[in-house]
Amino acid sequence: MILNVDLSADVPIYQQIRDQVVEAIAHGALTEGSPLPPTRTLAADFGVNFHTVNKAYDLLRQEGLIRLSRGTGAVVTAAATDQVLPSDWTARARTLLAEAVARGISPDEVLRTCQTLLTSFGPAKQEDTR
Amino acid sequence: MILNVDLSADVPIYQQIRDQVVEAIAHGALTEGSPLPPTRTLAADFGVNFHTVNKAYDLLRQEGLIRLSRGTGAVVTAAATDQVLPSDWTARARTLLAEAVARGISPDEVLRTCQTLLTSFGPAKQEDTR
Amino acid sequence: MILNVDLSADVPIYQQIRDQVVEAIAHGALTEGSPLPPTRTLAADFGVNFHTVNKAYDLLRQEGLIRLSRGTGAVVTAAATDQVLPSDWTARARTLLAEAVARGISPDEVLRTCQTLLTSFGPAKQEDTR
Amino acid sequence: MILNVDLSADVPIYQQIRDQVVEAIAHGALTEGSPLPPTRTLAADFGVNFHTVNKAYDLLRQEGLIRLSRGTGAVVTAAATDQVLPSDWTARARTLLAEAVARGISPDEVLRTCQTLLTSFGPAKQEDTR
DNA sequence: GTGGTCTAGACCACT
DNA sequence: GTGGTCTAGACCACT
Numbered sequence: 042m043i044l045n046v047d048l049s050a051d052v053p054i055y056q057q058i059r060d061q062v063v064e065a066i067a068h069g070a071l072t073e074g075s076p077l078p079p080t081r082t083l084a085a086d087f088g089v090n091f092h093t094v095n096k097a098y099d100l101l102r103q104e105g106l107i108r109l110s111r112g113t114g115a116v117v118t119a120a121a122t123d124q125v126l127p128s129d130w131t132a133r134a135r136t137l138l139a140e141a142v143a144r145g146i147s148p149d150e151v152l153r154t155c156q157t158l159l160t161s162f163g164p165a166k167q168e169d170t171r
Numbered sequence: 172m173i174l175n176v177d178l179s180a181d182v183p184i185y186q187q188i189r190d191q192v193v194e195a196i197a198h199g200a201l202t203e204g205s206p207l208p209p210t211r212t213l214a215a216d217f218g219v220n221f222h223t224v225n226k227a228y229d230l231l232r233q234e235g236l237i238r239l240s241r242g243t244g245a246v247v248t249a250a251a252t253d254q255v256l257p258s259d260w261t262a263r264a265r266t267l268l269a270e271a272v273a274r275g276i277s278p279d280e281v282l283r284t285c286q287t288l289l290t291s292f293g294p295a296k297q298e299d300t301r
Numbered sequence: 302m303i304l305n306v307d308l309s310a311d312v313p314i315y316q317q318i319r320d321q322v323v324e325a326i327a328h329g330a331l332t333e334g335s336p337l338p339p340t341r342t343l344a345a346d347f348g349v350n351f352h353t354v355n356k357a358y359d360l361l362r363q364e365g366l367i368r369l370s371r372g373t374g375a376v377v378t379a380a381a382t383d384q385v386l387p388s389d390w391t392a393r394a395r396t397l398l399a400e401a402v403a404r405g406i407s408p409d410e411v412l413r414t415c416q417t418l419l420t421s422f423g424p425a426k427q428e429d430t431r
Numbered sequence: 432m433i434l435n436v437d438l439s440a441d442v443p444i445y446q447q448i449r450d451q452v453v454e455a456i457a458h459g460a461l462t463e464g465s466p467l468p469p470t471r472t473l474a475a476d477f478g479v480n481f482h483t484v485n486k487a488y489d490l491l492r493q494e495g496l497i498r499l500s501r502g503t504g505a506v507v508t509a510a511a512t513d514q515v516l517p518s519d520w521t522a523r524a525r526t527l528l529a530e531a532v533a534r535g536i537s538p539d540e541v542l543r544t545c546q547t548l549l550t551s552f553g554p555a556k557q558e559d560t561r
Numbered sequence: 562g563t564g565g566t567c568t569a570g571a572c573c574a575c576t
Numbered sequence: 577g578t579g580g581t582c583t584a585g586a587c588c589a590c591t
Contacts, residue, residue, distance in 0.1 A: 067270075067273045184581085244562090327529035414524065
């Protein structure tokens with residue numbers, strides 16, 4: 042897993058780390074049981090404060106995507122069993138999609154973009170077993 | 172246009188108002204030139220301070236979705252002419268979609284949800300059944 | 302003189318009219334004594350309210366660039382005799398130039414842009430006398 | 432960094448603060464990572480309400496020039512990487528320059544003034560005379 | 562009558 | 577201790 046943080050971006054660093062872990066899980070680069078780098082290692086790599094990485098991991102834990110334990114470190118949790126999108130996700134999606142449409146982009150074009158983004162996730166899961 | 176604010180939600184009230192205006196524009200409930208309620212009127216309807224509505228309107232103005240002038244009040248701006256999704260929109264969409272997939276929802280299911288949300292926007296204009 | 306107003310722009314229409322008259326004078330398309338179109342004519346051409354054009358003309362009058370009289374209509378005033386830039390102009394220029402530099406554009410590049418804009422004004426004054 | 436606000440000027444106080452921070456960045460008095468004074472401290476210094484400073488900082492944040500976070504306060508963002516002047520900047524510059532020329536100032540004189548203003552920005556970085 | 566600005570003061574969220 | 581949000585109320589600018 043390769044993470045990149047942009048120290049000068051307007052998105053908080055902990056949020057960037059959280060987002061990239063989420064995307065890595067979606068891509069299948071991280072699967073159930075995959076260990077995440079120790080917070081201190083990651084912090085050293087990025088040259089950021091240890092607490093910043095800690096905060097990202099804590100966010101992911103709150104979202105139920107990773108498990109933290111003293112000995113084992115951080116590992117990816119099994120995907121949730123319930124297959125319904127939480128209503129707050131739908132609300133955020135509605136607003137985001139509305140934003141594009143309100144700016145004059147056609148719904149078709151927006152959907153195509155979503156499809157492109159989604160297909161970039163799916164395939165990785167069929168872990169190539171050569 | 173029907174707006175609802177949830178005073179106890181963790182999303183700031185001004186953001187909720189902004190989001191709902193964006194959605195109303197996407198739905199076609201508000202179109203180019205449509206007047207928005209005066210800040211103070213809307214504030215009274217919601218039982219919130221007019222400054223809160225003011226901030227929402229100011230956000231929308233900065234996003235180029237509405238125009239504000241003292242005498243005339245707030246009116247919806249024409250949709251932008253450029254039809255490309257800004258890269259920052261795509262980045263936000265990528266993260267949001269990844270979040271659903273990382274939670275174990277299948278990409279197909281996520282796409283269907285997006286499609287449902289999007290069709291609730293577009294059709295309003297094609298609704299004439301002649 | 303050809304004026305264009307963008308009804309959907311975020312810049313107020315009266316401001317757009319004012320700006321374009323200023324630019325026409327700078328270009329030499331309008332010189333001392335040149336008549337401006339009657340406000341009602343211009344308003345009809347643009348499909349805007351008569352008061353909007355009126356406001357633009359009043360702004361120009363306050364700036365000393367045109368003269369208004371009931372019979373004669375609006376005519377361009379002689380260029381001011383004092384050849385110094387008012388301090389408030391310099392202040393506005395300072396802020397505008399600083400904005401570009403603060404965003405990482407090199408001062409040289411900014412100056413070149415100013416020069417290009419300025420040379421587009423000058424030549425027109427040598428009214429071709431064929 | 433030395434800031435001055437003129438309470439009796441027609442330019443809003445929050446705009447004056449915003450402009451001066453922009454100029455300080457252009458001058459190199461504030462560089463990437465430089466902390467800005469806490470909103471409440473600055474407000475006390477000027478004898479204005481902290482909300483006024485807040486609005487100025489919020490503007491700067493939206494322009495991407497500073498970053499705000501609760502614990503850390505306000506710090507200057509890295510300069511943008513793209514080196515092109517946005518078209519809206521050029522439009523504003525065109526109008527401003529036209530204004531000077533329309534008042535009878537020679538384009539050469541205007542350009543010289545721009546150059547003087549610009550050289551007051553750049554050199555701060557090259558000032559090391561080793 | 563409309564939005565725009567500013568003051569004053571409270572409480573909250575995050576560090 | 578820092579910014580973020582919200583309320584309450586005043587006065588101003590422009591239509």
